[in-house]
Amino acid sequence: xxxxxxxxxxxxxxxxxxxxxxxxxxxxxxxxxxxxxxxxxxxxxxxxxxxxxxxxxxxxxxxxxxxxxxxxxxxxxxxxxxxxxxxxxxxxxxxxxxxxxxxxxxxxxxxxxxxxxxxxxxxxxxxxxxxxxxxxxxxxxxxxxxxxxxxxxxxxxxxxxxxxxxxxxxxxxxxxxxxxxxxxxxxxxxxxxxxxxxxxxxxxxxxxxxxxxxxxxxxxxxxxxxxxxxxxxxxxxxxxxxxxxxxxxxxxxxxxxxxxxxxxxxxxxxxxxxxxxxxxxxxxxxxxxxxxxxxxxxxxxxxxxxxxxxxxxxxxxxxxxxxxxxxxxxxxxxxxxxxxxxxxxxxxxxxxxxxxxxxxxxxxxxxxxxxxxxxxxxxxxxxxxxxxxxxx
Amino acid sequence: xxxxxxxxxxxxxxxxxxxxxxxxxxxxxxxxxxxxxxxxxxxxxxxxxxxxxxxxxxxxxxxxxxxxxxxxxxxxxxxxxxxxxxxxxxxxxxxxxxxxxxxxxxxxxxxxxxxxxxxxxxxxxxxxxxxxxxxxxxxxxxxxxxxxxxxxxxxxxxxxxxxxxxxxxxxxxxxxxxxxxxxxxxxxxxxxxxxxxxxxxxxxxxxxxxxxxxxxxxxxxxxxxxxxxxxxxxxxxxxxxxxxxxxxxxxxxxxxxxxxxxxxxxxxxxxxxxxxxxxxxxxx
Numbered sequence: 001x002x003x004x005x006x007x008x009x010x011x012x013x014x015x016x017x018x019x020x021x022x023x024x025x026x027x028x029x030x031x032x033x034x035x036x037x038x039x040x041x042x043x044x045x046x047x048x049x050x051x052x053x054x055x056x057x058x059x060x061x062x063x064x065x066x067x068x069x070x071x072x073x074x075x076x077x078x079x080x081x082x083x084x085x086x087x088x089x090x091x092x093x094x095x096x097x098x099x100x101x102x103x104x105x106x107x108x109x110x111x112x113x114x115x116x117x118x119x120x121x122x123x124x125x126x127x128x129x130x131x132x133x134x135x136x137x138x139x140x141x142x143x144x145x146x147x148x149x150x151x152x153x154x155x156x157x158x159x160x161x162x163x164x165x166x167x168x169x170x171x172x173x174x175x176x177x178x179x180x181x182x183x184x185x186x187x188x189x190x191x192x193x194x195x196x197x198x199x200x201x202x203x204x205x206x207x208x209x210x211x212x213x214x215x216x217x218x219x220x221x222x223x224x225x226x227x228x229x230x231x232x233x234x235x236x237x238x239x240x241x242x243x244x245x246x247x248x249x250x251x252x253x254x255x256x257x258x259x260x261x262x263x264x265x266x267x268x269x270x271x272x273x274x275x276x277x278x279x280x281x282x283x284x285x286x287x288x289x290x291x292x293x294x295x296x297x298x299x300x301x302x303x304x305x306x307x308x309x310x311x312x313x314x315x316x317x318x319x320x321x322x323x324x325x326x327x328x329x330x331x332x333x334x335x336x337x338x339x340x341x342x343x344x345x346x347x348x349x350x351x352x353x354x355x356x357x358x359x360x361x362x363x364x365x366x367x368x369x370x371x372x373x374x375x376x377x378x379x380x381x382x383x384x385x386x387x388x389x390x391x392x
Numbered sequence: 393x394x395x396x397x398x399x400x401x402x403x404x405x406x407x408x409x410x411x412x413x414x415x416x417x418x419x420x421x422x423x424x425x426x427x428x429x430x431x432x433x434x435x436x437x438x439x440x441x442x443x444x445x446x447x448x449x450x451x452x453x454x455x456x457x458x459x460x461x462x463x464x465x466x467x468x469x470x471x472x473x474x475x476x477x478x479x480x481x482x483x484x485x486x487x488x489x490x491x492x493x494x495x496x497x498x499x500x501x502x503x504x505x506x507x508x509x510x511x512x513x514x515x516x517x518x519x520x521x522x523x524x525x526x527x528x529x530x531x532x533x534x535x536x537x538x539x540x541x542x543x544x545x546x547x548x549x550x551x552x553x554x555x556x557x558x559x560x561x562x563x564x565x566x567x568x569x570x571x572x573x574x575x576x577x578x579x580x581x582x583x584x585x586x587x588x589x590x591x592x593x594x595x596x597x598x599x600x601x602x603x604x605x606x607x608x609x610x611x612x613x614x615x616x617x618x619x620x621x622x623x624x625x626x627x628x629x630x631x632x633x634x635x636x637x638x639x640x641x642x643x644x645x646x647x648x649x650x651x652x653x654x655x656x657x658x659x660x661x662x663x664x665x666x667x668x669x670x671x672x673x674x675x676x
Contacts, residue, residue, distance in 0.1 A: 042506055173649060201648040206599055206608070209400035210643030210651070217393045230508060233600055241517050241526035242396070263510045263600060389516055 028071040029064075029325065031056075031312075032091030033101040036108065039079025040203075043229060043257060044304040045104040048127055049074060050297050051308025052101060054289075055316075057296070065316055066323070073097055081111035088115040098325055101312060102141075104304070106130035106148070106176040113141050122318075122330050126311025127304060130179045134353040140327060142334050143354040144311045144346065145303075148176050148252075149183025151274040152224050154361030154373035155250040156184060158272075158382060160191040164221035164247060168197035170211065170235070171226035180252050181226040188224075196220050205231065208238045215244060222248045229254030233263050240267055240389045247385035248272060250361070257302055261367060268364045270386040275360055277303040277343055278369060281377055285342035310343035396523055397640045403529040405636025407591060409629045410536040411609055412616035413543055414587030416628045419617060420560035421580040422478050424485040428469075428493035429613055430606030432585050435496065436462055436592025437601045438504065444511045444596075451511050451597050452531065458593045459586040466585025470578045478577065493610070500603040508600040532594035539590050540629060543583070547625060556580060615659050621669025630670070 033052060036045030056070045064070060073095055077084040084103050091097050092115065100116055102109055102125025109128035116123040117138050125133075126144040129151070134143050159167070167188045171181035178200065185195050197218035201211060212235070215223065223246045225235055232254035239249070254260055255273025279290045279301060289309065293301040301309075318333040319325060338347045338356070345356035361373035363382050370380035411433060418426045439458035443449040449457075469492065477485040514531065517524040547553040558566040559576045567573050591609065599605070612635060620631030635655060642654035662670060 038501075038506060199647055202652075205648060207404065207639070208648070209404075210397050210640045211648045213393055213396045213400065214644060216396075230600060230602075233508065233510070237515060237599075238526075240515050241524065241529065242400075243517050243519055243524040259508065263508060263512070265512050267512075267515055390519075 026068045028069040029066070029099065030071050030073055030095065030097040031099045031101055032073045032075075032088070032095060032097035034075040034077040034084050034087035034091070034103050034112075036079040036104045037076040040228065040230070041079040041105050041108075043259065044127070044253070044302075045079070047302050047304035048104050048308035050293070051126075051301070051305040051310075052312055054293055054296055054305075055309045055312035058292070059312075059316055065319055066325070070316075077103060077108060079105075079108075081108045084108040084112045085115055088112045092116075092119045092121060099315070099319075101315065102126055102128060106133060106179075107174060109133055109141075110175060113138055116140055120327050122315070122327050122334065124311045124315040124334070126307040130176050131353065132175075132179070134351050138352070140331060140352075142314075142348060142352040144314065144343075144357070145276045145307050146354060146357045146359045147183075148179035149186070150359050151180045151226070151252045152184040152250055152361075153187055154274065154359060155222065155224055155248060155272055156188045156191055156193065158361070158373055158384075159222045159248055160188075160193060162247075162384065164193065166194050166196045166218075166220045167222040167224060168215050168218055168220035168246075169195060169224045169226070170198070170215065171200050172203055172205075172228060172231055173200040174203055177226040177228065177252065181224075184224045184226065193222075201231070206234055208235050209242060212238055212242050212244050216242060220246055222246055223250070225249070225251045227251045227254050229257060229260070233260065236264055236267060236271060243389055245386070245388045249386060250274065255364075256362070256369065258300065261364060266392060269366070269392055270363065270383060272361055272363050272372075272382075273369070275303050275362060275369075276357070277306045278360060278362060278371055279306075280379060281344070281360065281371065283342045283344055284340065289342045306343050310341050310346075313341060314339070314346055394641075394644070397644045398637065399523060399525065400529075401637035401640035402633060403526070403533045403636070404639070405633035406533040406536040406540075407594060407632075408612050408616050408635050409632025410540045410543075411588060411591035412613035412620070412632055413540060413625065413628045414584035414591075415610075415613040416617040416620070416625060417556075417580050417587070418584045420625070421556060422474070422577055423482075424474065424478060424489070425482070425614070426489055426581075426584065427486060427610055428489045428496060429584070429588050430608065430610035431493045431496035431500075432462060432465070432588040432606070433592040433595070433609050434500065434601075434603060434606035435465065436589030437596040437605065438500065438592075439589065440593040440596040441509050441511055441601050444513065445509075451513050451593060452535065455535070455590055455593050458589040462589030462592075463582040463586040466582040467578050469585070470581035474581060475574070475577065493607075497603045497606070504603070506602055506604075508602050510600045511596050513597050526598075528597040532598060535590070535594055539587070543587065544625065552579070615655055617669075618659055619662055619670055624669060627669055634670075 035049045060069045075087040100121050100123050104127050106128050109125045110133050122140045124142045129145050129148040131147045169181050169185050171177040197215050232251045250272035252274050256275040261268045318330050321333040322329040347356035362369040362371050371378050372382040415429045436458045440451050440454040443454045477488050514528045517526045555571045616631040620627030639651045642651045
């Protein structure tokens, strides 16, 4: 009997010694996200994933979140909204992740937001730029980048300052590009410009000859193309083929990827592009982010990578301030939060809609992106006007 | 403006005609609808891209490589797979070739990723008065005309060509006359694949290359041979030009969003009113 008591006492003492260790080795915080790793959005989607990965590395190197490490669970939604919906259901109900982060693109976020709302999960969505997603009374979704409507503000602003009068707007007929085309047409009208041509084309269109022939006949000073990536490349090439010239030509998405210049070479010169972020903007912590990204992945980050990273950092900050993963408490912090990161400013209105972050415009000059707008962030002057194709 | 659009339409149409001739050939000879025709075109485009990328080979010279290479691929496909389904109900060959097409696209995706590639060789245009003639499209059109003319000469004048036409008119009679039908089937598949490859090599200079670029050409070719009359080889030429024009003109007068719809409405109308094609195809 005494031996038995001794054993119990010894075991109890042993357990008491060991007990603090499991506290340190708590299970990691599982964060789920599905991204477009194949299909039309594969290029930007993969950059976003790298942003998430680097953020997890950095947070973990600094001791994690609430004393726990972060661990991402990734899936590939193949650029399809329906697949995204299925994967977020799976992440939340089967994988039982502690938190979720947004997917790539507006159409997929729009679909997936219904799932995160249903399970009342906060979802910071760093790469959804369509205003309507955030204006449907959803409670748990938060926006990081500037809205679609603002993408080409800079192009119109620069054009109006130079006294240009006419603009042509073309766009892919999907959620984000449509919103951005509407936005650019509106701001152009506000600034006293005339929209002389406006037309949409279906997703996946490859032949723009007739569209561009019509556009050429309208003879606009400025061409604003609300594109993703494949179409931005095809339109630029076919503009040259059909000898379509304008004093300024700008695109929304795609123009900022290094691949755009790789594919078009000197034909990308003078093209204006909109971007949410560039590696050389004067924001705090910029160099550390760019250097560590370059070191981990062997290539430079683009704004999709930076937005992914920034979204994850912002979520982390809110959790830290809330001191818990509880959705409603984190949500309160995200609504209150006002911060400037290497990605620029973050502040949302009561709907989680971004109001502080600024877009920038760059122009391809000698194979480099030179920031030309707004003036307080610019590091160069635009080469204006764009010469005819035969003189480039 | 209409003039410019007609030019764009005819330039595109000549290329459609050449690619569709391949699909028409297989359909005529074997009564098999090769839904893997577009993916074969995509392989031709990649051949041109890699030769240009690695060796700086002129993309137009690369036709000399891509056409024979895809001829061999076509012959092998026929020997290994298609041969087994020629006389089976249509569904078997459709399913088989759908499978082949998907496999080709996915293998390419694995091997070369889905990154866009381009052959930045000839950009810009010849400007003549108010009209712009895209350099790469004019040259593609010229090649397409030469290759299509060559194919017609081959079908009309050579013994082998006559044998091909004989098999497509009546396999039994051709066989009785001493034509080796198995061999003709194999060659037809090879020639058709070479035509698709030529299309791919020419398209490679015009648009960005990616594994899924071919599918759209399968559908366009299908439209062309229905318009032209299945089994009627010169009909493919007219059908191709017609499709090019319809696409461009509907984009001009309506919007770019409906041009494909217009083409398919035309297809349905032709099937309803003249099921043998605008130019009487082979009666079946």
